[in-house]
Amino acid sequence: MTGNDLTGPAGVLGLLAALRGRVAALVDARSAGDPTAGDPMRGLYVTEDTARRIAAAPGPGAGASRDGGVPFPDGGAREGDDVPVPDPGVPAGGGGVPLPGVGAPAGDGGSPLPHTDGTGRLTALSRVFGLTALDAHILVAALAPDVDRGFEALYGYLNDDVGRRRATVALALDLAGTGPFDAAARDRFHPAAPLRSGGLLEVEDEDRPLPGRALRVPERVVAYLLGDDGRLDPQLSSSEVELLDPSGDGITAPSPLGARVVAAGPVTVHLRERVPGAATDGVVAALRAAGRPVLRYRPEGVDEAVARALLREARLRGAAVVVEPLPERPGALVRVLASSGTTVVLAGTEAPDPRWAPHAELIALDAPGGTEGPGDLWHRELGSLEVDFDLDAATAPYRLSGDQVRRAARSARALAAFEGTALTLAQLQRGARLVSAPLLDSHARRIRPAVGFADLVLPEEPLGLLRELTGRARDRDRVLGEWGLRTGGGRGRGVVALFAGESGTGKTLGAEVVAGELGLDLYVVDLSSVVDKYVGETEKNLERIFAEVDRTDCVLLFDEADAVFGKRSEVKSSHDRYANLESAYLLQRLEAFDGIAVLTTNLRANIDEAFTRRLDLVVDFPFPDPGQRLSLWRSCLAGTPKAEGLDEELARCSQEFELAGGAIRSAAVTAGYLAAARGAAVTSEDVRAGARREYRKAGRLVPDAGAPWAP
Structure with a gap:
């Protein structure tokens, strides 16, 4: 905005110049009949003469406001009249001119401010927010001290209190030619009235009577009226809100859905997406291509103050609002944004709840699949x-x-x-x-994969199934989406596998390998934070986990899954009934699951058959044979210093000690500690000592040199 725009008749500084003349007239009117006008202590105390003068002043309707407002020739302006602002050279009550650039308020006090000359930010602001002429006068009076410090002293005098340097409700109405006795004028300060509901005016000192409450214009509104369209509102200056200019370059092409949103004008749309952002990107691209700036909001929770600031910013900039993904229980957020006269796009993975905004027109759509892979x-x-x-x-x-x-x-x-x-x-x-990365730290332990298929020692069949599992995870969108092989009933595109085998046979390692091959993190569910003694709490905890994995990318591991996915039993008590309800919930949830999950169990027979039917793959991890055990020994000790002849001892141990992969790793760690304590390489005795210790831990007889078996 240029200097001429600010100082011209419709600019903010031009309006303040006119307001200064109105203030001067009001100062003259009040000081003329005030015997204490020259008292240096005026405003710090109230004398008896002052009290008598106030009590004897004319009441409402007698041509002046109760606290000494300047009368107009017709006995006082009302909201339905053109509100004159005297020229500095025109005596009070002798006529005046309207505020430049501001038309007369509508007769009912509630219709939008008429557009007069099409210039000035106050005119544009009034049109967007539906302000009346009286609203515009109030706004100018309230923002004056924020632009011109001289108004602080003037308002202190007019408020009869040197400490109160902002306009009050009564003072603003006096300057507008009406007064606090006018019910229609007082209504302009109601929280639901345009000034306050739009975030343009703050009424402070709520403990005071309404006429004495101070008025403040938010700094963002002052900046807008002065021509500043640069920075976002300070309340929005965070990573949660991003301003996308129409001139910016996006990487997503405008979508047909976005074109319909643009053509619909101000509308509130809820998009149910399978993947967050999958559909909103095309809508954002269409809005920007149409010349609309976009405010993209990614809330971590519901904050009504931020939502109101966001809506005000959008209306000031003529921007659309895109909120994705919606937080949990977003009702308060939706109520603020819906039916606001602004294009608002809300996106989430859940269906909208009609209770969010019962009085708003919310268009609910299922997001279409994108044309790009x-x-x-x-x-x-x-x-x-x-x-x-x-x-x-x-x-x-x-x-x-x-x-x-x-x-x-x-x-x-x-x-x-x-x-x-x-x-x-x-x-x-x-x-x-x-x-x-999902937000699962409270319910799961993250593992950053550092292994690959070369670290697995398994027969060819389970290795092939693990490779097939990674292929299913990569190609599920093509097979289930593009090729339409997903069955109906609201089933998701998730991939769920069961790893079954004895303890230590490599089930967890296999899950880590799958995650590593896919380039994803592995999250091991902490059952202690999931299972709850209170009815329904376990299901809620599981739902949080499933919902988070649905909208992010990771591999979810339920270790010892039979604790959660166990068989349903005959109902003999209330405990059986609620345990079966938990299983029923899991059966339904797996049907709609969109992520990647691995269940592990030592006893495959413990898993309910209904769960087994919903699994994509079942991988059996067999106990290693002597050749595989030798490979495991060599792999575990690959980075350690080795004594001469150790490989022959590893071959003998592989034959003598029937250990699973996990036990072999523990034995190798023990051997490493024994060697480190001596400061020497790992010897045959170290390896054999580690193997014996694993046998004793399992309560098994220990084979020993010279005596085939020893306790």
């Missing part, structure tokens, strides 16, 4: 980089929105630049994990 977004963002890996295969496990793809790619490029290398698969996976 995940790989298309990655290629568009990383297309200029040469990589030595299959980008489509590397990014297939990630269900990221366009904005998340952009942030992940930016993070990966920054990491590659920092390390001084070309973009690698590991750097890409780290960038993707950074933006898609």
Whole structure:
């Protein structure tokens, strides 16, 4: 905004110049009949003469307000009249001119301010927020001290209190030519009236009577009226709110749904998405292509104050609001944003609740599938980089929105630049994990995978099934989505597998390998934080876990799953009944699951058959044979210093000690500690001592040299 815009007749400074003349007239009117006008202590005490003068003043309707307002020739302006503001050279009561750029208020006091000359930010503000002329006068009177310090002293005088340097309700109405005795004028300060509901005016000192309450204009509104469209409102200056200018470049093409939202005008739409951001990116692109700025809000919780500031910012900028994903119990947030005269797009994975905004027109839609696959977004963002890996295969496990793809790619490029290398698969996976990590720390333990298929010692059949599991996770969107092989009934696109085998046979390691191959983190569910003695609490905890995994990218591991997924039993007591209810919930939830989950059990027979039917794969981890045990010994001791002839001893131990992989690893660790205590390499005696200790831990007879078996 130029200087002429500010100082012209419709600009803020021009309006303040007119207001200064009105203030001067009011000062003259009050001081003329005030015997204490020259008293240096005026405003700090009330004399008897002052009290008598106030009591004897004319009442409402006699041409002046109760506290000495300036009368107009017709006995006092009302909200339905043109409110004159005297020129500084015109005596009070001798006529005046209207505030420049502001038309007359509507007769009913509630219709929008008429557009007069089409200039001035106050006119634009009045049109957007539905202000009357009286509202505009009140707003100018309230913001005056924030722009011109001279009004502080003037308002202190007019308030008869040097400490009260802001306009009060009574003073603002006096300056507008009416007074606090006018019910229609007082109604302009109601919380539901446009000034306050729109966040343009704050009424302070709620413990005082209404006429004495101070008025304050939020700094963001003052800045707007002065021509500042730069920074966001300080309440929104966080990572939760992002301003997307129309001129910005996006990586997502406008969607047909977005075009319909643009054409609909101010509308509130709820999109139910399978993956957060999958549909809103196309809507945002369409809004920006149509020249609309977009305020994108990612709330961590419900904050009504932030929501109101967000809505005010959108109306000031003519921006659309996109909220995704909606937080839990978003009713208060939706009520603030819905039916606001602004385009609002709400997105979440759950269906909307009609109780969120019962009096608002909320259009509920299921988000359509995108025309682009995940790989298309990655290629568009990383297309200029040469990589030595299959980008489509590397990014297939990630269900990221366009904005998340952009942030992940930016993070990966920054990491590659920092390390001084070309973009690698590991750097890409780290960038993707950074933006898609679930919030499961309170219910699960995160494992950053550091192993691969080369670390597994298994027969060919279970190895093949594990590779098939990774393939299902990569190709599920194509097979179940594009090819339409997903059955009905609201079933999800999740991949669930059961790993069965004795303790120590590599089930958890297998889950870590699968997560590592997919470039995802492994989250091991902490059953102690999930299972609850109170009825229904276990299901709530499980729902939080499933819901979080549904909308993020990770592999979820239920270790010892028979504790949760056990067989249903005959109902003989209330405990049996509620245990069966828990199982029934899990059966239903697995049907709609969209993530990747692995269940492990030592006893496959303990898993309910209904769960088994819903599993994609069942992988049996057999007990290792002597050859596999030798491979496990060598793998566990690969990085340790070894004494001469150790490999022959490992071969003998593999034959003599029937240990699973987990026990072999524990024995190798024991051997390493024994060698470290001597400061020497690992010897045959160290290995054999470690193996014996594992046998004793299991309560088994120990084979020993010279005596085949020893207790």
